[in-house]
Amino acid sequence: MTTTLPTLILDAIAMLRQSVSILALLLLPVATAHAAAEGRLKATGGLVTIEASAGGGLVPWAVLSGLSTRPGLDVVAGTSVTRVADFRLETIGLSASWNDRFELSLGRQRFSVDDGLLPPGFDRHLQQTVLGAKLRVAGDLIYGRVPQLALGLQYKRNDDHALAGALGARRDHDVEGYASVTRLFLDGPFDRNWLLNATVRATRANETGLLGFGSAADDGYALVGEVSAAIFFSPEFALGAEYRQKPDGLPGLGESDWRDLFVAWVPSKHFSLAVAYVDLGTIAARPDQNGMFISMTGNW
Amino acid sequence: MRSSIAMLLLILLSACATTRETRLYDALGGEAGVARLVDAIATETRDDVKIGFLFEDTDQDYFRARLREHICQISDGGCSYTGLDMVEAHSGMDLSEAQFNDFVDASRRAMSKAGFAIGVQNRLLARLAPKRDEVIHQ
Numbered sequence: 001m002t003t004t005l006p007t008l009i010l011d012a013i014a015m016l017r018q019s020v021s022i023l024a025l026l027l028l029p030v031a032t033a034h035a036a037a038e039g040r041l042k043a044t045g046g047l048v049t050i051e052a053s054a055g056g057g058l059v060p061w062a063v064l065s066g067l068s069t070r071p072g073l074d075v076v077a078g079t080s081v082t083r084v085a086d087f088r089l090e091t092i093g094l095s096a097s098w099n100d101r102f103e104l105s106l107g108r109q110r111f112s113v114d115d116g117l118l119p120p121g122f123d124r125h126l127q128q129t130v131l132g133a134k135l136r137v138a139g140d141l142i143y144g145r146v147p148q149l150a151l152g153l154q155y156k157r158n159d160d161h162a163l164a165g166a167l168g169a170r171r172d173h174d175v176e177g178y179a180s181v182t183r184l185f186l187d188g189p190f191d192r193n194w195l196l197n198a199t200v201r202a203t204r205a206n207e208t209g210l211l212g213f214g215s216a217a218d219d220g221y222a223l224v225g226e227v228s229a230a231i232f233f234s235p236e237f238a239l240g241a242e243y244r245q246k247p248d249g250l251p252g253l254g255e256s257d258w259r260d261l262f263v264a265w266v267p268s269k270h271f272s273l274a275v276a277y278v279d280l281g282t283i284a285a286r287p288d289q290n291g292m293f294i295s296m297t298g299n300w
Numbered sequence: 301m302r303s304s305i306a307m308l309l310l311i312l313l314s315a316c317a318t319t320r321e322t323r324l325y326d327a328l329g330g331e332a333g334v335a336r337l338v339d340a341i342a343t344e345t346r347d348d349v350k351i352g353f354l355f356e357d358t359d360q361d362y363f364r365a366r367l368r369e370h371i372c373q374i375s376d377g378g379c380s381y382t383g384l385d386m387v388e389a390h391s392g393m394d395l396s397e398a399q400f401n402d403f404v405d406a407s408r409r410a411m412s413k414a415g416f417a418i419g420v421q422n423r424l425l426a427r428l429a430p431k432r433d434e435v436i437h438q
Binding site for chain 2: 143192
């Protein structure tokens with residue numbers, strides 16, 4: 001696919017429309033059942049990541065979804081669409097957080113391979129469920145001396161193991177653990193607030209689990225680092241970047257680290273939108289997987 | 301792509317990095333600026349639907365005078381704050397984290413309405429934030 005500006009814009013509009021309708025569907029039942037809890041400052045609940053945990057687009061942060069303090073319950077929904085040269089990833093995520101302390105999340109991902117790239121007999125849609133739990137163990141995103149620290153688990157399960165298995169993946173489900181530390185630095189360079197996050201994850205996922213877990217040759221956990229940094233030009237607008245290290249477990253596929261450059265718009269405590277340029281490198285031996293990512297998050 | 305991103309970053313950052321007044325007090329506009337700031341914040345918080353009730357029994361003239369001193373002091377304006385310390389001033393109120401954040405939200409709104417630039421707002425809020433533990437749960 002050659003990406004020209006008009007096709008990119010058309011793609012973005014289509015992605016936005018899809019995200020809006022999915023988000024509306026997800027939030028409709030939630031909105032009627034739950035009253036607003038918004039004791040925290042805007043944007044401090046992050047976005048719903050592609051794996052449904054609160055964070056940036058690709059990287060989980062130590063923040064908990066929603067904006068509740070203690071006592072409080074938040075229900076958050078998010079959706080994202082990523083379009084790169086040969087693939088498309090659509091995600092929806094739901095999460096609930098209690099007392100700014102504990103978060104449970106459920107994500108569904110659909111990874112679609114463009115027509116004609118797969119041998120006959122394989123479904124071109126790979127789907128995965130991600131069940132997440134996150135516990136804030138220390139510190140605070142903004143206040144006090146200690147930055148916010150959280151520990152998380154993600155249980156991932158593939159719907160169908162056929163393609164991943166054929167590529168050499170050993171398992172169709174697995175558990176990953178991560179630790180994240182996140183801080184919003186007030187009045188950083190340029191008199192702006194800066195968000196910095198570092199995450200360490202223990203994983204044996206191939207392409208975040210979309211291509212299964214482990215391989216015949218390598219079935220051990222790898223420790224990978226994931227970072228996000230963003231500058232808030234105002235409380236409503238942030239510009240940031242993320243880098244997500246990934247193992248390269250399946251032989252011959254040349255799995256890459258992922259990175260993105262995003263703009264986030266947070267017009268209210270109930271809605272946020274992020275648009276990113278993503279560079280997913282090589283996926284399944286197909287190089288130059290660059291494109292666009294759109295993510296929306298709503299909380300009630 | 302890479303160079304255009306770098307260019308964009310440069311433009312955005314230079315737009316923020318306007319000539320910086322070294323002293324926050326001067327950036328706030330000196331005595332008149334601080335007075336305008338305090339009036340904006342005191343009015344916005346008093347009228348706030350969530351935390352306005354906290355100021356129902358407040359002597360607004362006294363409160364504004366002390367807040368002017370306090371902000372003058374922490375912005376290096378050379379004043380001395382003559383009121384109660386932060387713990388004493390909030391004792392018995394048992395303010396929650398949410399109420400503290402509501403105060404921050406209302407202050408931001410007030411400062412934006414009064415025309416204070418985001419950078420100046422950030423500088424001031426960064427100096428007020430460390431006081432949170434002396435304010436909440438007292």
